[in-house]
Amino acid sequence: MACNSSTCNSSGCYKGYEEEEQPKPNTKAAVNGGNSCQNLCVKCKVNEPVCCGIGGENSRFCKDCFKNNLYGKFKQAVTYNAMITPPDKVLVAFSGGPSSRVVLQFVHEMQYKAQKNYDANKDKSLPVFGVGVAFIDESSTHSFTSLHIEKAIEDIRLIVSNLAPPSKELFVVPIESIFSSDGIDGKERLKELLDAVSDVTGKEDLLIRLRILLLQKIASENGYTRIVLGTCTSRIACHVISATVKGQGYSLSADIQYVDSRWEIPVVLPLRDCPAQELNTLCSLDGLKIVELLNGPCSGINGLVSSFVKVLQAECYV
Amino acid sequence: MHLTLEFGGGLELLCESVKIHNVNVDLPKGADKLSMRDLLAWVRTNLIKERPEMFMKGESVRPGVLVLVNDCDWELSGQLDTTLEEKDLVVFISTLHGG
Numbered sequence: 001m002a003c004n005s006s007t008c009n010s011s012g013c014y015k016g017y018e019e020e021e022q023p024k025p026n027t028k029a030a031v032n033g034g035n036s037c038q039n040l041c042v043k044c045k046v047n048e049p050v051c052c053g054i055g056g057e058n059s060r061f062c063k064d065c066f067k068n069n070l071y072g073k074f075k076q077a078v079t080y081n082a083m084i085t086p087p088d089k090v091l092v093a094f095s096g097g098p099s100s101r102v103v104l105q106f107v108h109e110m111q112y113k114a115q116k117n118y119d120a121n122k123d124k125s126l127p128v129f130g131v132g133v134a135f136i137d138e139s140s141t142h143s144f145t146s147l148h149i150e151k152a153i154e155d156i157r158l159i160v161s162n163l164a165p166p167s168k169e170l171f172v173v174p175i176e177s178i179f180s181s182d183g184i185d186g187k188e189r190l191k192e193l194l195d196a197v198s199d200v201t202g203k204e205d206l207l208i209r210l211r212i213l214l215l216q217k218i219a220s221e222n223g224y225t226r227i228v229l230g231t232c233t234s235r236i237a238c239h240v241i242s243a244t245v246k247g248q249g250y251s252l253s254a255d256i257q258y259v260d261s262r263w264e265i266p267v268v269l270p271l272r273d274c275p276a277q278e279l280n281t282l283c284s285l286d287g288l289k290i291v292e293l294l295n296g297p298c299s300g301i302n303g304l305v306s307s308f309v310k311v312l313q314a315e316c317y318v
Numbered sequence: 319m320h321l322t323l324e325f326g327g328g329l330e331l332l333c334e335s336v337k338i339h340n341v342n343v344d345l346p347k348g349a350d351k352l353s354m355r356d357l358l359a360w361v362r363t364n365l366i367k368e369r370p371e372m373f374m375k376g377e378s379v380r381p382g383v384l385v386l387v388n389d390c391d392w393e394l395s396g397q398l399d400t401t402l403e404e405k406d407l408v409v410f411i412s413t414l415h416g417g
Contacts, residue, residue, distance in 0.1 A: 050389060050390040050394065051394075052391045052393040052394060063389075234413070276413040280384050281384060281386070284326075284384075284389070284409060292328070310380075310381035310413070310414060315381075
């Protein structure tokens with residue numbers, strides 16, 4: 001059913017797991033001592049706001065409208081750029097972090113709805129697109145304990161198995177399988193390759209490249225037609241600056257498109273219009289489990305640029 | 319005042335990798351309320367074991383750190399002036415790491 005708000009502009013409201021009739025009177029807004037009681041959610045104008053979108057004053061949403069808004073941006077990106085069509089099989093790259101968790105959730109929501117429509121329709125002409133999930137195990141390049149990585153993989157399996165029906169195939173692939181040979185040999189070759197790069201930034205960028213190559217390999221070997229990344233606005237902003245700094249201007253414009261068709265399997269970015277803080281807020285509000293394997297702050301150019309972009313954002317509000 | 323504090327997005331690495339902390343914070347001398355400003359100072363002194371500049375900048379959190387008080391963005395409740403109550407849940411999430 002349509003959202004009641006006349007300013008609703010998302011192409012198809014996100015209903016969530018239960019189809020709710022009306023936005024429920026909000027239960028948990030914490031307005032201790034503040035004077036925001038007279039403020040209402042900018043969209044439904046019924047509930048008290050609990051989240052700030054990136055627009056500051058103009059984007060105070062209640063939980064439901066916040067979710068709708070975010071899902072709306074995702075759906076719009078997918079529709080306008082024909083990212084996912086019925087005959088497609090999409091591979092969602094899941095790192096365990098908040099952005100990829102949200103894109104996985106939203107892709108699942110879309111698939112679930114498509115499945116329901118398909119089941120309800122007598123005319124079964126449009127198939128439901130397939131979804132697979134890929135997690136790249138980079139433990140051979142980090143110093144995590146094997147217990148740590150095993151627990152992380154177990155958590156990921158659980159997350160993916162709970163996103164059913166429709167069920168999704170999960171690929172847990174070690175980064176060293178980028179080399180055709182497997183096992184110890186692959187690990188050694190990877191170590192040699194990374195050791196040949198002396199600077200931190202170079203190593204990070206090389207790993208990013210290897211990741212996408214491996215995703216291409218998995219997708220192509222298993223019949224997937226699209227790779228979905230959770231790349232968000234914030235990451236795009238950082239990339240614009242860091243690519244400029246590194247002299248990668250030639251490829252920059254193609255790097256930040258909604259659809260990157262330079263690859264054999266096109267790579268799509270449906271969260272391109274969603275800033276990181278909104279994705280993080282959604283994970284927190286909706287209890288979307290995140291699996292974090294963090295190695296501490298990045299000390300190279302990429303980390304510096306990320307901090308810089310945050311400072312710029314913070315200063316925007318002043 | 320008893321509060322629950324959660325750290326995510328990598329901030330837990332600054333608190334000896336503990337994500338959830340159940341703490342008891344004393345009100346500052348002569349004050350009858352505890353503000354987020356007071357809490358942040360308390361956290362920096364008592365919970366942050368390394369690299370405090372990754373968590374705080376001046377008297378507020380470092381840019382890129384999301385703060386939710388009882389599932390509500392602190393921008394909406396007055397940021398540093400937000401007053402806290404018994405058993406409140408404060409969540410700090412660093413958005414510097416992508417995902």
